[in-house]
Amino acid sequence: MFSTAFLDLPPLAGAAGTVRLPGSKSISNRVLLLAALASGTTTIHDLLDSDDTRVMLGALRALGCGIEPAGSSLRITGLGGQLPPSLGTTLLPLFLGNAGTAMRPLTAALSLLGGEFELSGVPRMHERPIGDLVDALTQLGCRIDYLGNPGYPPLRIHPVSHDELALGAPIRVRGDVSSQFLTALLLALPLAAANDIVIEVVGELISKPYIEITLNLLARFGITVRRDGWERFTIPAGSRYSSPGEIHVEADASSASYFIALGAIATGVSGQDGIRIEGVGAASIQGDIRFIDAAKQMGALVDSGPNWLEIRRGAWPLKAIDLDANHIPDAAMTLAVMALYADGPSLLRNIASWRVKETDRIDAMANELQKLGATVEAGPDFIRIHPLPVADWLPASIRTYDDHRVAMCFSLAAFNPAGVPVRILEPHCVAKTFPDYFETLFSVAEASEVPVICIDGPTASGKGTLAAEVARLLGYHYLDSGSLYRVTGLAARRAGLEANAANEAQIAALAAALPLQFTEGKVLLAGEDVSDDIRTEAAGMDASRVSALPAVREALQDLQHRFRRLPGLVADGRDMGTVIFPDAALKVFLTAGAAQRAERRHKQLISKGISTTLDSLRSDLEARDARDSSRSVAPLKPAQDARHLDNSQLSIEHSIDTVLNWWQQVQPFKSA
Ligand SMILES: Nc1ncnc2c1ncn2[C@@H]1O[C@H](COP(=O)(O)OP(=O)(O)O)[C@@H](O)[C@H]1O
Numbered sequence: 001m002f003s004t005a006f007l008d009l010p011p012l013a014g015a016a017g018t019v020r021l022p023g024s025k026s027i028s029n030r031v032l033l034l035a036a037l038a039s040g041t042t043t044i045h046d047l048l049d050s051d052d053t054r055v056m057l058g059a060l061r062a063l064g065c066g067i068e069p070a071g072s073s074l075r076i077t078g079l080g081g082q083l084p085p086s087l088g089t090t091l092l093p094l095f096l097g098n099a100g101t102a103m104r105p106l107t108a109a110l111s112l113l114g115g116e117f118e119l120s121g122v123p124r125m126h127e128r129p130i131g132d133l134v135d136a137l138t139q140l141g142c143r144i145d146y147l148g149n150p151g152y153p154p155l156r157i158h159p160v161s162h163d164e165l166a167l168g169a170p171i172r173v174r175g176d177v178s179s180q181f182l183t184a185l186l187l188a189l190p191l192a193a194a195n196d197i198v199i200e201v202v203g204e205l206i207s208k209p210y211i212e213i214t215l216n217l218l219a220r221f222g223i224t225v226r227r228d229g230w231e232r233f234t235i236p237a238g239s240r241y242s243s244p245g246e247i248h249v250e251a252d253a254s255s256a257s258y259f260i261a262l263g264a265i266a267t268g269v270s271g272q273d274g275i276r277i278e279g280v281g282a283a284s285i286q287g288d289i290r291f292i293d294a295a296k297q298m299g300a301l302v303d304s305g306p307n308w309l310e311i312r313r314g315a316w317p318l319k320a321i322d323l324d325a326n327h328i329p330d331a332a333m334t335l336a337v338m339a340l341y342a343d344g345p346s347l348l349r350n351i352a353s354w355r356v357k358e359t360d361r362i363d364a365m366a367n368e369l370q371k372l373g374a375t376v377e378a379g380p381d382f383i384r385i386h387p388l389p390v391a392d393w394l395p396a397s398i399r400t401y402d403d404h405r406v407a408m409c410f411s412l413a414a415f416n417p418a419g420v421p422v423r424i425l426e427p428h429c430v431a432k433t434f435p436d437y438f439e440t441l442f443s444v445a446e447a448s449e450v451p452v453i454c455i456d457g458p459t460a461s462g463k464g465t466l467a468a469e470v471a472r473l474l475g476y477h478y479l480d481s482g483s484l485y486r487v488t489g490l491a492a493r494r495a496g497l498e499a500n501a502a503n504e505a506q507i508a509a510l511a512a513a514l515p516l517q518f519t520e521g522k523v524l525l526a527g528e529d530v531s532d533d534i535r536t537e538a539a540g541m542d543a544s545r546v547s548a549l550p551a552v553r554e555a556l557q558d559l560q561h562r563f564r565r566l567p568g569l570v571a572d573g574r575d576m577g578t579v580i581f582p583d584a585a586l587k588v589f590l591t592a593g594a595a596q597r598a599e600r601r602h603k604q605l606i607s608k609g610i611s612t613t614l615d616s617l618r619s620d621l622e623a624r625d626a627r628d629s630s631r632s633v634a635p636l637k638p639a640q641d642a643r644h645l646d647n648s649q650l651s652i653e654h655s656i657d658t659v660l661n662w663w664q665q666v667q668p669f670k671s672a
């Protein structure tokens, strides 16, 4: 996951390959609650691991459910419809973040389970309406108080016994604001189904496919709800949740929408064409799978099997669409970005529910699409997006409003024909449903040019420290090129090869085939952790010697180029800007006085328990500088277009700020 303040997507040129998507959020949280209410143990496979499911799991654990990992799956031992006596009557506070799929069903279930609870969330959760559900529950006799604004969480739930409940008459609930209220009742009322319980929907029910998921999963847990149209649902007398033993969660169809769109938008790469999505097929029980119809309408070519989808670009430009998107409210946001690539204005209608989601999604989409340069019209329940001509695209910083879907769908703007980058602010909001969204995108997407920042300079000037931190703050990969020469030096020494011209070919062969791995800040050589062995001054000298051999430098070129992957790279060394990445957008030549460098290295080595003297370090360092600067190939010298930074008197933080500011100056983004 990217926990950076922003993530810059360079212009993307194409995409192809296979992605495996995380489990469906809607299915995951429903299955978790059903498994928790059921008697017996349920093993859940392919469960989504995200903020929303973690919130639900936290609440279920607090309620006394047994939750244990079973390999990559999860085993839940349910409550059998009753709270454990150990919970007693003490107040149990439950914090549910911004997870609507936890807040709504838990409100209903806890009102019927008979304990004393307080349900709260993040500030946005306290702005998301729940009054219609609370009204339906209080109508039955449940006792729920608003602790803040009436109609919104936080809530206090008091115990009631089932004999006090008025279950004889139909329970009326509104269905035209959020279908999650009806889902919540359907999931929870079997707790009290001594007799038939009838639920009547008031108003036109929206998001019906989500109700189908609920009914489908209830059936998997032994409860067959009778449905009359979309107005009346009957939970039969004597309904009891029983565990199916094992259950598989489909991949998330809403998450699939970004990759379906990707297949429709992107040209292939390296002779490969199309995007294959595994874990969900056209026969999915999730409503958002109908996104494929909309994508097809816009021109996508879609193939499907029981558990997979394959999407290729068909019509180009995409065909404009006019769609009642009420049945796919979440996935339809993706259409709003696809519309930028269409042959005319696209209209998404009947999407009033967008206004009460993680953020006001109609406003959010309109604002951010406009930042890209698009013309957008929006109303209470619609959005119309005009296609964006090549010349009008702007490099924009996209605000994401703590809304995972805004972040994900705007990543598709990076395929713009104008070749402008897209900055996604607060990219970590994708953790709500798809923590590795961007990594998954990068695994199939290709940029015509992956950005590189080069930091070259003499030993102990602070290159490594600076480069690693800049990479972390930008979410970029990091190449410590010196470590490659250091490992080569070590491998040569172990092979008994002195670093001289006579052994050049042999050492180069070693370098070309180094069994190297970089994991969690460690350098592994054939599986052995050599991180400390390569950091001594002697190893630095060895590195300097092998690095003067042209064939060795040549042998390590490919490996260095392979570090240049999306979303970007920060590389440190001696010749990053001059030889390896001459086209880098920012080159820094970092220096500091020899005295300061010797002192820094001295401190560094002493703190690692490596004993040495300041004098010997200084003479080593000067010898190394001399050799590195005077060698015939790729000598240490600033690139012509490098910016010089002498950090002799600067703190590490100051150096980092300077380089980030320089980087910002070469970016085209306007502020958010
Ligand atoms: N601007 C700076 N001011 C003070 N110390 C620094 C600065 N930059 C780096 N250092 C310290 O100097 C030591 C050497 O830095 P390092 O990044 O390993 O250098 P290099 O990669 O250039 O050899 C480290 O202990 C680091 O914390």
Ligand SMILES: Nc1ccn([C@@H]2O[C@H](COP(=O)(O)OP(=O)(O)O)[C@@H](O)[C@H]2O)c(=O)n1
Pocket (backbone or CB within 6 Å): 458, 459, 460, 461, 463, 464, 481, 482, 483, 485, 486, 540, 543, 544, 545, 547, 548, 572, 573, 574, 575, 576, 624, 628
């Ligand atoms: N791109 C690079 C990086 C390192 N090197 C060589 O490898 C040695 C060790 O590099 P390093 O970056 O780990 O050294 P320090 O600057 O950390 O001391 C240097 O002294 C150079 O001789 C190189 O030639 N080219």
